[in-house]
Amino acid sequence: MKSVTCGTPKIMKPQIVYIICLSRSGSTLLGNIIGSHHEAMHLGEMVAPLDKQFPVKCRVCLDDPCPVWGRVITERDLITTYREFRRCSTKIMGFFALRRKRQGGKPYHLVGRAFPDINVLVDSSKNLDWCKFHYSNKKFDFKYIFLVRDLRGVFASSKRSFGTSLNTFATSASAQIDKFRQFYDDIDSASKLSLSYEQLVGETELCIKQMVAFLSLSFDESMLDPNSSVHHLIGGNPSYIMQFTQSKVHVEMLEQLLKVQLDKSDENYYLKSSSVEMDRRWQTELNDEEKMALKALNPVLSKAVGLQ
């Protein structure tokens, strides 16, 4: 693929797209939409095994052979990268201050080598230091999609799964919003795009057109139906797996792998729906105090990532 910059033709570098958002904002859905493009692949949350102590295992293939995880990227590859990342993450001073002799980017390089037709890799890790660690690798163009979801929906999901209180959630969300603001401000405008979950689900085609323009890709109809193809994800929200497999047996295996009990409301919700659908459960699950407090925080989040 070629692009023209200042009148000089140049070959485009492979792109790494990071999805930046609060957990439970729809990043797995967004990653799968982009990953459904024939030139793109969604890898899930590359840093999840380190952040959440998950095994390096594809959530779709589980113990079956996976074309990506365990084959293209082995556990040893990731552990080596994590060790490097840990070593330098305490020294990260600022987005452009990072200069390392040993560069990040190795996992993306391994995937790129195994799948030469893929030009866009999506990593839905939400760890900003992880994004900064790889940034020094000049073989890639790094792009950032900031995804904002109505905080009432984000909180309802967290409350449902972990019993999170309003105060704990609001404090943590405010701190993360501050970090997002700093990160967003440091990135040049050509490398960042902001979207809302509500827009993504309500006006999917319009959002896809914005994203393909941002990534210099052609429009691909497959992106409208992200559940029709397999995405070999590590980490990421188990809801996609539920939606994709439509299988309670798979969900039970996933529970064993992650050593968690998946939320039954999620299970019922996702097993019954097979398409991209707006999750509005917060409307009945939250009380008035929770709704009011989070409604007031919504504009702060939107403003931090340039969405008004």
Ligand SMILES: [Zn+2]
């Ligand atoms: Zn797999």
